[in-house]
Amino acid sequence: MTHFAVLNLPTFADQRGSLTVMERALPFEVVRTYWIHGADGQTRGGHRHTYTRQALIAISGKIDVYMNDGVTAETIALDHPGKCLLVEPKDWHTMNFGPGSVLLVMSSHPYDRSEYIDTPYE
Structure with missing residues (x-):
């Protein structure tokens, strides 16, 4: 069990493949979406926000996300496209990218x- 909010998105699988659904699952309206790729072995992030909330999904590969809210520090492995980590404004976070990883990020606010x-x- 993690201290931070991780959503397990509904995933439907059969012989044709898997389909994961994101519908009314986030506690905020998404106004900005981007993805990070080609970052094999790199660490990204290294900040927190004043007001922006985010949802992170490893669409491909594995990404270890270090989270620290000033009280609790924990590393969460995003290793399945049905696993969604919610990052609150207070959450310091860094992302360590495994080979071939693609991270989808949905934000509550435009870039600022x-x-x-x-x-x-500290």
Whole structure:
């Protein structure tokens, strides 16, 4: 059991493959979507936000996400496209990318560099 919110999205599989559904699953409206790829062996992130909420899904491969909310620190493995990690504004996070990984990120707000907090918790 994790301290941080992880959603297990409905996934339907048969001999033709798998289909994972994201419908009314997030506690915020998505206004920005992007994906990170080609980052094999790299660490990304290293910040928290003032107000932006995010949802992270490893569409392919494995991504270890280090989370720290100032009270609890934990690493969560995103290793299935039906697993969605919610990142709250207070959550310091870094993402370590395994080979061939693709990370889908859905955000509650448009990009605004001024609301990033680059100082980690002590």
